[in-house]
Amino acid sequence: MATAAHRAARTHTDGRAGEAALETAYKMAFDAAVAADERIEPRDWMPDAYHATLVRQIAQHAHSEIIGMQPEANWITRAPSLRRKAILMAKVQDEAGHGLYLYSAAETLGTSREELLDKLHSGRQKYSSIFNYPTLTWADVGAIGWLVDGAAITNQVPLCRCSYGPYARAMVRICKEESFHQRQGYELLLALSRGTPEQHDMAQDAVNRWWWPSLMMFGPPDDESRHSAQSMAWKIKRHSNDELRQRFVDICVPQAESLGLTLPDPELRWNEERGHHDFGPIDWDEFQQVLKGNGPCNEQRINQRRRAHEEGAWVREAAAAYAAKHSEEAGAERV
Amino acid sequence: MTNTDWPLWEVFVRSRRGLSHTHAGSLHAPDAEFALRNARDLYTRRGEGVSIWVVPSAAITASSPDEKDPFFEPAADKPYRHPTFYEIPEGVQHL
Ligand SMILES: [Fe+2]
Ligand SMILES: [Fe+2]
Numbered sequence: 001m002a003t004a005a006h007r008a009a010r011t012h013t014d015g016r017a018g019e020a021a022l023e024t025a026y027k028m029a030f031d032a033a034v035a036a037d038e039r040i041e042p043r044d045w046m047p048d049a050y051h052a053t054l055v056r057q058i059a060q061h062a063h064s065e066i067i068g069m070q071p072e073a074n075w076i077t078r079a080p081s082l083r084r085k086a087i088l089m090a091k092v093q094d095e096a097g098h099g100l101y102l103y104s105a106a107e108t109l110g111t112s113r114e115e116l117l118d119k120l121h122s123g124r125q126k127y128s129s130i131f132n133y134p135t136l137t138w139a140d141v142g143a144i145g146w147l148v149d150g151a152a153i154t155n156q157v158p159l160c161r162c163s164y165g166p167y168a169r170a171m172v173r174i175c176k177e178e179s180f181h182q183r184q185g186y187e188l189l190l191a192l193s194r195g196t197p198e199q200h201d202m203a204q205d206a207v208n209r210w211w212w213p214s215l216m217m218f219g220p221p222d223d224e225s226r227h228s229a230q231s232m233a234w235k236i237k238r239h240s241n242d243e244l245r246q247r248f249v250d251i252c253v254p255q256a257e258s259l260g261l262t263l264p265d266p267e268l269r270w271n272e273e274r275g276h277h278d279f280g281p282i283d284w285d286e287f288q289q290v291l292k293g294n295g296p297c298n299e300q301r302i303n304q305r306r307r308a309h310e311e312g313a314w315v316r317e318a319a320a321a322y323a324a325k326h327s328e329e330a331g332a333e334r335v
Numbered sequence: 336m337t338n339t340d341w342p343l344w345e346v347f348v349r350s351r352r353g354l355s356h357t358h359a360g361s362l363h364a365p366d367a368e369f370a371l372r373n374a375r376d377l378y379t380r381r382g383e384g385v386s387i388w389v390v391p392s393a394a395i396t397a398s399s400p401d402e403k404d405p406f407f408e409p410a411a412d413k414p415y416r417h418p419t420f421y422e423i424p425e426g427v428q429h430l
Contacts, residue, residue: 043400090380097377104361107343113363170360177381316365320340323365 034235039165042108050234053227054164055109056125057236062102063120063127067301069095071135072144080138087184088141094177101170108166121306129287130213132295139192139199139206145185147207147214147252153178154248155218158238167236186255193260200260207256208264215279216287218245249277343392344370346377348384356388364389 026045033040040046069092076092079085103113119125130148135141156178159171192203219225219241231237239247249268256263267280289295341363347356359378364370370389378384398406414420423430 041400043397094380097380100362100377101360107361173360316341319365319369323369326366 142188
């Protein structure tokens with residue numbers, strides 16, 4: 001990516017050789033900054049592949065926050081109490097905010113908001129597969145908060161130290177807000193688990209359905225993860241998929257115990273030697289299927305997103321017309 | 336007219352009285368008034384601020400990103416602007 005400084009400097013060097021030397025100098029400065037754990041900022045020179053990786057990752061992350069509003073919003077009107085309803089609305093609103101922080105971070109890389117939304121709506125950019133599963137009961141809201149937000153936190157905390165400044169700053173803000181998401185989910189599940197036998201079963205059923213998809217949120221195993229090694233070299237990523245997945249499993253086991261619920265994995269057990277829990281194989285075929293668009297809700301989620309965008313067009317147009325009219329009036333007064 | 340025709344704004348938030356406004360992030364809005372409202376909803380949902388500034392991003396003029404830019408050179412060779420430059424005999428107080 002040629003920055004303004006790059007272009008300006010280029011005019012002062014003569015010919016191809018000068019340009020190549022300059023490119024090398026920029027590359028060295030970039031590598032040194034990453035090695036020294038400094039942050040790369042929007043107007044710095046960066047390798048094209050680093051730029052492309054960041055756009056892809058931040059966009060996918062932003063889309064996930066926005067699409068992620070849907071499964072939970074599904075239960076707002078049916079929340080069992082005013083307290084739960086207010087909490088759920090605040091959570092879903094936070095997810096909208098997370099999406100906006102991340103879209104802003106992506107825009108610092110020179111992609112427009114419209115382009116990002118276009119690519120989401122046309123399927124050219126992805127969002128996290130987890131949101132293609134349905135929320136069948138109220139307990140799913142709890143399971144999402146505990147497990148899905150929990151997995152997201154495990155993934156996101158190291159991203160607060162990501163080498164790209166705007167992404168890291170967005171993640172700091174997001175992580176601060178996520179802990180409420182996870183705790184409200186845990187509390188909700190606890191209330192159900194300690195409630196009537198039917199409520200307890202509902203909580204267990206939700207955990208049974210969300211556990212494995214949550215483990216898939218960390219992405220494919222390390223030996224099959226295409227971008228992992230390069231992302232770690234660039235310090236976009238700090239830990240491997242499997243490492244984070246293991247961390248999450250180890251955190252969840254005692255939490256499930258305190259909930260009085262079980263995790264749906266007969267092979268789950270403490271491994272004294274490793275100092276970690278062993279767990280059963282993940283169904284990566286299912287993951288690939290959902291990724292390809294064949295999950296239970298892929299179509300519903302993207303259609304709902306497109307519809308919301310189209311039906312909101314008049315609001316955007318009205319606000320723009322209002323702004324244009326008032327800036328004209330202000331201009332006329334000044335004359 | 337579409338969403339992207341809304342200009343980008345930079346948001347600065349004063350977290351409490353006595354502190355200066357700090358850059359919080361950016362957002363799109365059709366005008367300043369909307370930018371303020373959006374900023375309130377986006378950056379102060381938990382009482383993070385007592386005052387907000389919004390500035391059109393296009394109105395900001397920035398220095399070059401290169402840290403070795405000659406722009407900052409005048410400051411680099413003037414250590415005498417720092418108090419540690421001066422040697423004071425031991426025992427002299429309040430200096
Ligand atoms: Fe979020
Ligand atoms: Fe969340």
